[in-house]
Amino acid sequence: MRRSRRDENNRVGYLMVSPYFIFFLLFVGYPLMFSLVLVFHKWNIIGPMKFIGFGNFWQLLHDALFWKSLGNTLIFLTIHIPLQIIIALVIANILNQRIAARGFFRAAFFLPVVVSGVVVTILWQQLYSQETGLFNTLLSRIGLPKAPWLISTRLAMPSIAIMATWKNVGLYIVLFLTGLQSIPLSLYEVADLDGASEVQKFFHVTIPMLNPTMVMVVILSTLGGFSLFIEPYVMTGGGPMNSTLSCVLYIYKQAFYFNHMGYAATLGFTVALIIMIVVIIQRKLVETEIYT
């Protein structure tokens, strides 16, 4: 009797997880395996596949555009992550005080998060526009020269990073706010007894206690940076002079402009590998033990 119940449980259990495994094999497992085939072949998707050994990886090592796209991602992340954390921390700390209309402010900061990236990109393309954009109109109104936001090779990627911060920071404000509210008040009371100043409390209680949120923010922003696509695709097409070419945009171009399926798969494979390594390193660097 007991045994049959267990067999029955096994059977129902496997049956109920089977949708995931069928799905997984088809849409994750097979593509993963197939990507390992693709990286060793040259293929234009129409003709036959041609085995070229490590040819794709050799090409990748010498592909200036691939390195450029990685460099652009790095520029994006070095601006985006600190900006994101500082703004989110400041706003979250203010919202954590006794503030009237907190709900309204929170909802306002969160608005760009729910709006499609396409909408935000089209909107900011106009805000950044050289002659008619809101930013340049403001600048010239106060007597400053117009800035070549999306036209200059130096400024284009930072401009996209600023836009991405505006789009996402609301989410991080809410995450930090949740983190702040979970810090036990007793910790601050102990700090008060020790005569700690506001600044000391912030750096020795608040920041260490927010570490799990900090790790999450850094990793999510990093994944966002490596997934950047629609922003450069709509705003700049990767230009000027490839200064906003992102990893995913480059994969997309290789695959769908030039039909280099094997090489695009190799790029995807390598970028995925880099993402995993970067995230592991970030965890090692940012994650700390919490002392309570």
Next chain:
Amino acid sequence: MKKAIFYIILSLVAVAFIYPFVWMTSATLRPEIEISSLSPFSHNFSISNYKAVLEKIPIGRAFLNSLFVSSSITFSVLIFSSIVGYALSRLKFRGRDPIFMVILFTMMIPFQITVIPLYVLMVKFGWTDTYLALIVPGMISAFGILLFRQYFKAIPQAIIDAARIDGCSDLGILFRIVWPNSIPALVTVAIITFMNTWNEVLWPLIVIRKQSIMTMPQMVTLFAVGGQAEQVGAELASAMMLAAPVVIIYCIFQRHFIASMAYTGLKG
């Protein structure tokens, strides 16, 4: 004094977040020559930009496509992810925990590695330019499974036992007992899934070329990139039409949106 500074900072930031949307709304209603104006007011408001969008692209069709695709995926994710989540949290069977670890692991695979082979698979299936390519690969989500498993764990065993004694099957227990007790989890998964699908652009751009199957963000993107819009006002108007449904729903269910996304840390 300190409070006053806080309110000033908050208000300035709130303006920075809201004003661009106000400006955008007004820009879609203004003639092209007034586009660089800082003020959102004008004496020449008209809906000609929206008319231009409706004339140039079948955006109504794209809206229905997006609605169909996003609803199908959301419905399917709720059903299938909750079935798997139920098995992983309420049934004891051999290999359950290793299976859960595998699912956790699959969540961490970056999409960059699978996107090209997945496209090739769609080509082999003959699914490109069909709804199948848009819907089927999104029909179950590891994140949904994770969230349901977590939530279902907290449901008291007693009510499940009671249903079992009454002769309820496991699927019956899930849909008649567990679901009604898990509304917050269902809402969270539904909001996140719907929003992610509604806002997705890269995948539709890859698998759909036929205009009649295009999703709304895809069509708006191509409208802007292809230069078909010709006028900035029309481009912004198409973006406005894409944003409006989400913004309206967000204004009504704002608390649920924020709570859901804060809980999962996922963004749209």
